[in-house]
Amino acid sequence: xxxxxxxxxxxxxxxxxxxxxxxxPRLAHAADEEGKLDAVAHTxxxxxxxxxxxxxxxxxxxxxxxxxxxxxxxPSTRSALLSERYVMEHKEDGHxxxxxxxxxxxxxxxxxxxxxxxxxAQGTLVLDLSITRHLVFGVLAALIVVAIFLGLAxxxxxxxxxxxxxxxxxxxxxxxxxxFVRDEIAKPCVGPRYRExxxxxxxxxxxxxxxxxxxxxxxxxxxxxxxxVTFTLAAFTFVAGQRKGTKAYWTHLFWPPGVPLPVKFxxxxxxxxxxxxxxxxxALRLFANMxxxxxxxxxxIGIIFTINVLFGSLAAALVAPVGVAxxxxxxxxxxxxxxxxxxxxxxxxxxxxxxxxxxxxxxEEETSAEEQPALxx
Amino acid sequence: MDIIVAQSxxxxxxxxxxxxxxxxxxxLFVLGKYAWKPIVNALSEREETIDASLRKAEQALEEARQxxxxxEEARREAEExxxxxxxxxxxxxxxxxxxxxxxxxxxxxxxxxxxxxxIEREKERALEELRDEVAGLxxxxxxxxxxxxxxxxxxxxxxxxxxxxxxxN
Numbered sequence: 001x002x003x004x005x006x007x008x009x010x011x012x013x014x015x016x017x018x019x020x021x022x023x024x025p026r027l028a029h030a031a032d033e034e035g036k037l038d039a040v041a042h043t044x045x046x047x048x049x050x051x052x053x054x055x056x057x058x059x060x061x062x063x064x065x066x067x068x069x070x071x072x073x074x075p076s077t078r079s080a081l082l083s084e085r086y087v088m089e090h091k092e093d094g095h096x097x098x099x100x101x102x103x104x105x106x107x108x109x110x111x112x113x114x115x116x117x118x119x120x121a122q123g124t125l126v127l128d129l130s131i132t133r134h135l136v137f138g139v140l141a142a143l144i145v146v147a148i149f150l151g152l153a154x155x156x157x158x159x160x161x162x163x164x165x166x167x168x169x170x171x172x173x174x175x176x177x178x179x180f181v182r183d184e185i186a187k188p189c190v191g192p193r194y195r196e197x198x199x200x201x202x203x204x205x206x207x208x209x210x211x212x213x214x215x216x217x218x219x220x221x222x223x224x225x226x227x228x229v230t231f232t233l234a235a236f237t238f239v240a241g242q243r244k245g246t247k248a249y250w251t252h253l254f255w256p257p258g259v260p261l262p263v264k265f266x267x268x269x270x271x272x273x274x275x276x277x278x279x280x281x282x283a284l285r286l287f288a289n290m291x292x293x294x295x296x297x298x299x300x301i302g303i304i305f306t307i308n309v310l311f312g313s314l315a316a317a318l319v320a321p322v323g324v325a326x327x328x329x330x331x332x333x334x335x336x337x338x339x340x341x342x343x344x345x346x347x348x349x350x351x352x353x354x355x356x357x358x359x360x361x362x363x364e365e366e367t368s369a370e371e372q373p374a375l376x377x
Numbered sequence: 378m379d380i381i382v383a384q385s386x387x388x389x390x391x392x393x394x395x396x397x398x399x400x401x402x403x404x405l406f407v408l409g410k411y412a413w414k415p416i417v418n419a420l421s422e423r424e425e426t427i428d429a430s431l432r433k434a435e436q437a438l439e440e441a442r443q444x445x446x447x448x449e450e451a452r453r454e455a456e457e458x459x460x461x462x463x464x465x466x467x468x469x470x471x472x473x474x475x476x477x478x479x480x481x482x483x484x485x486x487x488x489x490x491x492x493x494x495x496i497e498r499e500k501e502r503a504l505e506e507l508r509d510e511v512a513g514l515x516x517x518x519x520x521x522x523x524x525x526x527x528x529x530x531x532x533x534x535x536x537x538x539x540x541x542x543x544x545x546n
Contacts, residue, residue: 044386045393062392129392138397142404149412156419163426178416198417199409207404228389232397236405291386 039298041115043291045134045226047077048114051219058114061086061130067123077113077130088116138223141211148174149206181205181346189350190357193244197353200240204233205346212290212338216331224341225290227283234283237349238276245356252358282348289341293334300327512540 042050049057058076063086065072074080081088081104089096090107099107107113119125152174156162166172186194186201208224215222223229251257253275256267304323308316515536 040386045390127391127395129395131396132390132393135393135396135400139400142400146404146407146412149408149416153412153415156415162419163423175416175420178413179420182417182420195417199413200405202413202417203401203405203408206408207401226390226393227387228391228393229397231389232394232401235398236401 039295039302042298043221043225043294045132045228046114047130047132049133049136049219056111056114059131059133059136061118062128063118063120063125064127064129065120065123066126070123071129072120077116077118078108080118081108081113085121086118087121088113088118090116133221134223134226134229137214137221138211138226138229140220141207141214141223144214145203145206145210152178177206177209178202185343185346185350189347190354193357194350196244197240197350200236201346201350201353204237204349205342208233208286208345209338209342212342213335215290215294216334216338222290222294222338224286225294227287230283230287230290233286233345234279237282237352238279241349241352241356244353246359249356249358278348278352282345282352286341286345289337293330293337296330297327297334300330508540508543511543512536515539 047059047061049059051057058078061072061074061077061080063072063080064070072080072085074083074086080086084100087098087100088104088107090099090103090112107116117128152171155166155171166175181202182194182198185205186198190197190201211223211229214220215225224233245253253271254268256264256271259267300323304316304320307319516532519532519536
């Protein structure tokens with residue numbers, strides 16, 4: 001017993017130490033030169049990859065502008081601004097001024113340009129097509145998923161392998177995920193036509209899971225903690241579901257059976273709004289959960305810096321282990337959350353698909369039954 | 378500036394949406410064609426094979442069970458038969474033995490009786506002979522002794538009386 005307790009105690013200490021190492025880069029990068037911590041800036045999307053303490057890599061900027069139309073490509077924000085074809089504004093005391101020359105260089109040295117919104121010196125900006133941090137993470141997640149599952153697919157090339165028992169950690173682990181999505185999500189929620197939606201559900205699940213887990217890795221972030229990414233995913237769910245909507249489903253949506261005629265005109269918009277709201281909520285749920293985890297971790301680390309400013313470095317040093325322990329705890333929770341929200345998104349998508357596929361057998365009887373009093377009235 | 382950055386958390390970036398649509402559509406296509414199709418097909422194929430194998434095994438087990446039951450039945454029947462045959466044989470042997478014994482006994486008894494009768498007859502004849510012999514002997518002896526005193530008739534009467542007095546056996 002004593003030995004066991006000792007081992008457990010050592011494990012905790014080791015985990016804490018590992019947590020410190022793991023969080024090291026974040027700690028360093030979360031605090032800028034003035035000892036301030038900007039959790040939001042590090043959770044939000046950005047046009048640079050942060051490899052603190054080794055510095056940051058700026059990502060290419062691509063702008064689509066009109067008057068005159070053109071696509072401007074720069075290797076970095078810095079070069080876009082220094083070329084003077086794009087300018088940044090510096091807001092102070094309510095009025096904005098465009099930075100030039102020495103002031104611009106000064107702002108760039110203070111990394112202000114990374115948070116600025118460059119505007120074209122001539123014409124108007126139509127679309128900012130810059131490569132962002134979350135896009136890089138999203139593409140990386142997609143590539144990881146592709147690499148894993150194309151690798152898995154290779155295991156089934158030979159006919160004798162197709163019926164053999166799965167071998168090794170790799171095949172067992174990812175096959176288990178595929179079977180989980182098929183048997184626990186697609187089959188019960190979509191119904192007999194689940195095979196049509198299985199590729200979408202599998203892709204969504206694996207991509208979201210991979211992106212979520214990437215949010216736990218140092219220097220990386222979760223692409224799913226970006227609202228644009230989750231909206232895109234939800235939009236795909238929306239299109240995939242509505243594309244296969246049955247006649248009964250559309251009738252139910254725009255001409256709900258079993259209600260008097262005037263009520264139909266009230267119900268149809270409500271149904272439409274509810275349909276859109278469901279997908280909107282799908283996007284927001286994933287985004288908010290992923291983002292809040294990241295914000296929470298940075299805020300917990302931020303407590304140390306806040307206490308450093310308010311009560312001095314001794315208090316901060318005392319609080320630091322508590323902050324790190326809490327962060328470690330939240331990190332463990334985030335592992336669970338990564339799986340849970342990949343599951344929830346896929347499950348709800350499957351439920352929406354199941355709704356779109358509904359076949360209403362009693363539809364005809366109900367229509368005639370409710371038509372009768374309407375005619376009598 | 379903090380407020381601007383905070384806004385950026387909730388503000389969907391149109392450029393990112395544009396790229397994301399392309400990336401996700403590509404991901405759906407590539408995985409759907411090169412990963413999910415072979416994987417899902419292989420999984421269902423394997424499941425069907427396993428199901429079929431299980432069903433086949435169950436059938437074979439059922440058959441084996443039936444065959445076993447049949448064998449058991451046959452064995453029991455054969456055993457029963459053997460036991461009956463043995464029983465019959467034993468009973469028959471017992472009967473034969475008893476009969477034989479009875480027969481032997483009867484024969485022995487018969488032989489005994491015959492011997493007894495023979496003995497009886499022999500004894501009778503011997504007695505008869507002895508009587509005649511004794512009578513003759515007595516007469517001759519008596520004749521020699523009483524040649525002068527007795528005539529033949531008196532002589533005979535005396536001898537007969539003597540013989541009468543002899544025991545029958």
